[in-house]
Amino acid sequence: MKRAILAIWTFLVLLLPAVSQDYYKVSKQSRISTGLNEAGAIPFEDGGIVYITESTSVGASSPTDAQGRRLFTIFYMGKNGQKKPFREELVSQKHEGPVSFSGDFNTMVFCQQRPSAGSRVDPLGLYFADRNEAGDWVNERAFEFNSPDAWLFSPSLSQDGRVLYFSANFMDGLGGFDIYRSKLKGGVWSTPENLGPNVNSEGDELYPFIHPSGKLYFSSDGRDDNKAGYDIFETAFMGGVWFEAIKLSTPINSLSDDYQLWFGENFKEGYLTSNRRSRSKEIFEINTDIPEFVAPEPIKKTPFRYQIKDRKLDTVDTNLFRYSWVINDTLELPGHEVIYQFPDTGVYRCELHVFDLQLDTLLDPETVKTLTIRFKEQAVISCPDTITAGVPVEFDGTRTYLPGFDDYSYIWDYGDGSFGQGKQTIHTYYYPGRYKVTLGVQERQQNRRDTPEMKSNFKYVVVIKSGQ
Amino acid sequence: MRTVNRFIYTFIFLIISTLGFSQPVPNVEENIPFLMTFGMEGETDWGDDDFSQTFFFQIPKDYDQPFFIRVFDPDTGGEIDELSPPSFNTRSVYEVFGGEGNWSDPAAQETSPVGNYKSGTLLATRAFGENPRYDNQWFSFGPFNPAQGEYAEEFDSYIFKIICEGVSGDDGNMYRYYLSTSSTENRPIEDANAFAYEYSFRMHNEVEEVAHIYPYIEDGTVSVQIRNFDWDWDGSIVVISVARQGREVEISGEDVWARDELRVQDEEVKTSMDFRFVKSKNLVRNNNVVVNVRNQFGDALRFFTIPIGGVPKYKGEVEFIPIE
Numbered sequence: 202m203k204r205a206i207l208a209i210w211t212f213l214v215l216l217l218p219a220v221s222q223d224y225y226k227v228s229k230q231s232r233i234s235t236g237l238n239e240a241g242a243i244p245f246e247d248g249g250i251v252y253i254t255e256s257t258s259v260g261a262s263s264p265t266d267a268q269g270r271r272l273f274t275i276f277y278m279g280k281n282g283q284k285k286p287f288r289e290e291l292v293s294q295k296h297e298g299p300v301s302f303s304g305d306f307n308t309m310v311f312c313q314q315r316p317s318a319g320s321r322v323d324p325l326g327l328y329f330a331d332r333n334e335a336g337d338w339v340n341e342r343a344f345e346f347n348s349p350d351a352w353l354f355s356p357s358l359s360q361d362g363r364v365l366y367f368s369a370n371f372m373d374g375l376g377g378f379d380i381y382r383s384k385l386k387g388g389v390w391s392t393p394e395n396l397g398p399n400v401n402s403e404g405d406e407l408y409p410f411i412h413p414s415g416k417l418y419f420s421s422d423g424r425d426d427n428k429a430g431y432d433i434f435e436t437a438f439m440g441g442v443w444f445e446a447i448k449l450s451t452p453i454n455s456l457s458d459d460y461q462l463w464f465g466e467n468f469k470e471g472y473l474t475s476n477r478r479s480r481s482k483e484i485f486e487i488n489t490d491i492p493e494f495v496a497p498e499p500i501k502k503t504p505f506r507y508q509i510k511d512r513k514l515d516t517v518d519t520n521l522f523r524y525s526w527v528i529n530d531t532l533e534l535p536g537h538e539v540i541y542q543f544p545d546t547g548v549y550r551c552e553l554h555v556f557d558l559q560l561d562t563l564l565d566p567e568t569v570k571t572l573t574i575r576f577k578e579q580a581v582i583s584c585p586d587t588i589t590a591g592v593p594v595e596f597d598g599t600r601t602y603l604p605g606f607d608d609y610s611y612i613w614d615y616g617d618g619s620f621g622q623g624k625q626t627i628h629t630y631y632y633p634g635r636y637k638v639t640l641g642v643q644e645r646q647q648n649r650r651d652t653p654e655m656k657s658n659f660k661y662v663v664v665i666k667s668g669q
Numbered sequence: 670m671r672t673v674n675r676f677i678y679t680f681i682f683l684i685i686s687t688l689g690f691s692q693p694v695p696n697v698e699e700n701i702p703f704l705m706t707f708g709m710e711g712e713t714d715w716g717d718d719d720f721s722q723t724f725f726f727q728i729p730k731d732y733d734q735p736f737f738i739r740v741f742d743p744d745t746g747g748e749i750d751e752l753s754p755p756s757f758n759t760r761s762v763y764e765v766f767g768g769e770g771n772w773s774d775p776a777a778q779e780t781s782p783v784g785n786y787k788s789g790t791l792l793a794t795r796a797f798g799e800n801p802r803y804d805n806q807w808f809s810f811g812p813f814n815p816a817q818g819e820y821a822e823e824f825d826s827y828i829f830k831i832i833c834e835g836v837s838g839d840d841g842n843m844y845r846y847y848l849s850t851s852s853t854e855n856r857p858i859e860d861a862n863a864f865a866y867e868y869s870f871r872m873h874n875e876v877e878e879v880a881h882i883y884p885y886i887e888d889g890t891v892s893v894q895i896r897n898f899d900w901d902w903d904g905s906i907v908v909i910s911v912a913r914q915g916r917e918v919e920i921s922g923e924d925v926w927a928r929d930e931l932r933v934q935d936e937e938v939k940t941s942m943d944f945r946f947v948k949s950k951n952l953v954r955n956n957n958v959v960v961n962v963r964n965q966f967g968d969a970l971r972f973f974t975i976p977i978g979g980v981p982k983y984k985g986e987v988e989f990i991p992i993e
Contacts, residue, residue: 504991511985516916521907540992553985555914559905559947560879568985 224491224620227452227473230484232282237271238482241299241355241408242472243463246306249279250472251287252484253298273298275311288338295323299355299461303362304413307332310344310356310365317349325352327367346383346393354378355408355461365390366409366417376403380419399443400436407431408461408474415439416618416632418462424448431458433473437632440666444632453487468618491612491620494641497657501577503546510538511553511568523556527566546574576602580611580640580658588664593629596621598640603656609645613638616662630664638662692848693855694724694863695870696974701880703742703749703845703871705957708759708838714924715751716899716957720835721782722869725772726848727826728815729860735812737852738765738831741845743808746799751841751871751955757799759838765793765810765831767817772828780867780961780969782834789830792817796836809852826861841957843871866969867961872903872946874954880946883976884962886910886937891965895929895944897921898959904949906960912936914983915945921958941976 230250233239237255245251255271275298277287287300295314302309309330314323326347330338347353348371356367363385368378371393379401381393395401396417404423411417415438420431425448432454434446448454453462457477464471464487471487509526517524517537524537529550534541543549553568583597598611613621615628616636630636641657695701704724707717728736742749745759753759764787771777771789779786793810797803810831818827835842848863850856868882886893897906900921907915912934921927944960962970 502993504993506992508990508992510988510990512988513912513983513985514914516914518915518917521905521915521917551987551989553987557915559907559945565982567982568987570987570989572989 223451224489224622225452226488226490227475227485228488229478230472230486233278233284233484236481238273239484240273240474240482241461242474242484243299243301244465244472245277245302247280249277250484251275251277251300251302252472253300272296275300296325299408301356301358303358304360305362308358308362309338310358312354312356315343319349324349325354327353327356327365344383345390352378357409357411359411360413364411366411367393368405368407368409368419369393371395375401377405377423378407380406380409380417396436396443399445400434405431410461410463412464412618413466414618417443418449418464419446420458420460420462421446422458431460433459433462439632439634447631458482464618468620489620491614492641492643492655494614494639494657494659495655497639497641497659498579500579500582500658500660503574503576505544505574506540506542507572508538508540509534509551521558523558525554525556527552527554543572543574546576548573576600578603578656580642580656582638582640582658582660584638584660584662586660586662588630588662589667590630590633590664591667593627596626596628596638596640598624598642601640601642603642606642606654606656607644608642609653610643612641612643614641630662633664633666635661635663692726692846692857692861692863692974694846694848694974696863698976698980699881699883699974700873700878701870701882702873703843704833705751705841705843705869705871706761706833706835707751707841707957708745708753708761708835710837711753711759711835711839711841712924714899715753715839715841716959717835717841717869718898718926718959719781721832722834722865722867723777723782723786723830723832724846724863724865726829726831726863727821727824727861728818728829728848728858730815730820730825730827732815732858732861734850735814736858737809737811737813737849738829739807739809739847739849739852739855741807741847742803742805743795743842743844744797744800744803745835745838745840745842747801747804749805749843751843751957753839753841757838757840759840759842760796760798760836761833761842761844762794762796762836763810763831763833764791765813765829766790767792767813767819767827767829769819771819771830772821773819777830778866778969782832787832789819790817792829797842798838807847807855809849811852824862841871841955863974864971866971867959868972869957869959872948872956872958874956876948878948881980882944882946882960882972883941883974883980884944884970884972885941885977886933886939887964887970888939889964890933890938890970892930892932893942893965893970894963895919895931896926896961896963898926899924900927900958901953901956902949903953903956904947907945907947909943909945909983910934910937910981911940911983913942914985940978941973941981943976943981 235256239254242250242252253273254276273296275287278284297313300311314325316323327344329342331340333339351369351371353369365383370378380396383393384391402423406419406421409419416435418435422431433449436444436446455477460474469489473485476482526534526539549572552566555564581600588594611624639659641655643655644653646653706722709720746757766789768790774788776784776786777788815827818829821828847855895918906918918929919927
């Protein structure tokens with residue numbers, strides 16, 4: 202028996218990397234698609250999409266560069282599907298984009314190929330612009346660390362606009378393009394810092410995207426023995442180190458090249474650049490049928506251990522009286538205040554027995570109260586409060602107590618950008634931190650128009666480093 | 670069986686406490702064998718601090734028949750009373766007062782026989798020495814017309830006062846009263862009651878007998894000072910109430926007063942307390958004691974022989990505190 206359990210556990214552990222993201226649906230953004238290369242999609246504040254494309258606004262292919270490659274241009278597609286260059290003034294005879302915005306969309310950083318003295322091929326560099334009150338992009342300026350000897354590419358600004366991630370092939374890199382980070386301090390960008398071998402490899406690392414949660418996504422062709430070209434990885438910076446990057450599973454990654462990834466704050470929608478099912482790079486939308494958890498409440502534990510006391514009893518004279526509490530006429534606990542662990546839910550009649558030592562008699566019990574213990578009506582998450590990073594942990598929802606509720610599906614939000622389905626699931630946290638785990642229990646949909654009710658509750662878990 | 674017993678006890682309790690149908694003084698529930706008054710030539714270390722005891726009877730306003738105040742063993746001599754050797758020499762005078770002021774006069778509501786404590790109209794009086802005719806027998810004062818008393822709106826009753834004083838001698842007079850509709854037997858008056866501002870009584874000699882007296886905590890009482898005299902450290906006095914499981918108070922030694930103070934809880938106001946007297950195993954025979962209670966203003970509180978609101982029983986409040 203023990204062997205069987207061990208075998209199942211080992212199987213689950215080995216299975217883990219493949220089970221974590223099957224709740225996502227990846228579908229081509231057909232309105233953007235032109236058959237030419239499109240990439241680097243991110244949302245704009247008005248709900249439109251900003252991306253780069255080789256096509257022009259009228260659908261024709263763009264001019265080519267000196268090497269005969271079509272030029273990329275930063276484009277915008279509004280919610281109505283109308284497409285146009287994001288900034289006419291940026292359109293040039295050089296490669297432009299991709300682009301990134303600060304959280305308030307008042308600062309943008311974009312990539313552009315510009316001439317550089319002494320350089321045979323115009324290098325790609327990063328450029329900033331600010332949005333004024335009229336909505337125009339002004340104050341354009343070059344990133345201090347643009348170099349004629351290197352290409353700086355695919356920027357990603359943090360929410361507050363104070364940390365910049367980008368890809369570059371600086372000479373001191375680990376090979377190909379590496380991911381770098383620069384911080385804005387006192388209005389000056391710090392010297393770009395290579396994120397090191399847990400992120401970068403001998404191959405190319407491109408398209409970094411820093412998520413508001415602190416997770417960094419990027420594409421690499423050198424971290425997976427180049428089994429499937431470019432794949433998307435994630436990592437996080439915690440405790441002064443970048444964690445070993447982890448490859449995302451299907452359907453985010455495919456057997457084709459997968460490049461840029463953008464996730465919304467709740468990880469339930471996103472964009473992906475990939476050449477799956479196509480010869481060109483296409484933009485895909487990421488969606489999930491994970492429903493919204495409406496106002497989840499913290500899980501309340503059902504207490505079974507109680508102190509039982511007579512709150513009026515201000516004077517306890519053990520020379521006069523001997524006290525005991527009698528539970529359901531069967532169990533007697535000596536003392537005027539007792540602590541008792543009730544064995545289960547139920548109704549318990551608790552009676553204070555007072556034996557009068559002077560009269561040598563048991564007084565009529567006048568201090569009586571019934572305690573009813575029942576589980577709280579809620580979705581119950583059973584899992585350790587403290588979890589070791591990298592170790593698979595079972596999340597159990599079977600103790601959910603929702604009487605009269607037709608619990609059809611159990612949906613988990615692990616708080617780290619991962620979701621799960623099923624009464625019992627297994628999940629691995631890779632990064633230390635405090636995570637909000639939410640379990641939503643949804644009723645069965647009766648018909649098409651029916652919106653099934655969902656009850657959701659959450660608890661926090663703390664993930665610690667292995668060996669901590 | 671237990672439930673049946675509880676039912677029977679409750680039933681009996683309800684009859685006793687709500688009907689208030691009997692006026693023996695002391696009452697059955699008090700379980701006090703005798704009231705006690707010593708001859709004024711006696712020593713106070715025998716247990717009587719002032720050789721005088723005053724009791725009031727309240728007759729419901731709607732009772733209009735003649736009644737009697739009966740005294741059991743009014744004389745001082747024979748087997749019940751306490752002899753101060755070599756021979757009984759005590760004369761006790763009983764005086765019954767009615768009329769205006771017999772109760773409402775402030776001196777009447779004091780614990781010591783000073784000032785105009787004999788206020789009101791003297792309706793009857795009789796002195797007893799050693800007299801075998803009345804030894805272990807009843808003597809009846811009356812008949813009295815209820816309207817001869819002082820009407821007290823507070824009780825909606827007529828009030829009569831009886832004072833027993835040991836005018837001479839040094840023996841202990843042990844006696845009881847009964848408020849009766851008959852001069853020859855004890856027939857109670859429905860809803861009548863009796864009270865005193867100071868209780869002087871004889872304790873049982875048997876260790877297992879437990880005596881009680883029931884002071885009534887009037888509205889506005891914040892604290893009470895309990896005083897007891899000549900307890901001879903003979904056991905304990907425990908205060909029980911609707912809010913108090915049991916709290917021992919200071920007890921006195923030989924020929925001295927002891928004082929103790931209790932903070933009155935809100936729940937105790939307008940209820941009776943139960944002062945429980947339990948003798949110690951070190952038997953002190955013929956122990957006589959005096960008890961009185963005053964509020965925070967120094968006003969004496971009344972001991973009712975039928976406790977107002979019934980015999981108080983402590984009822985706690987169970988609290989369940991979950992422990993994480």
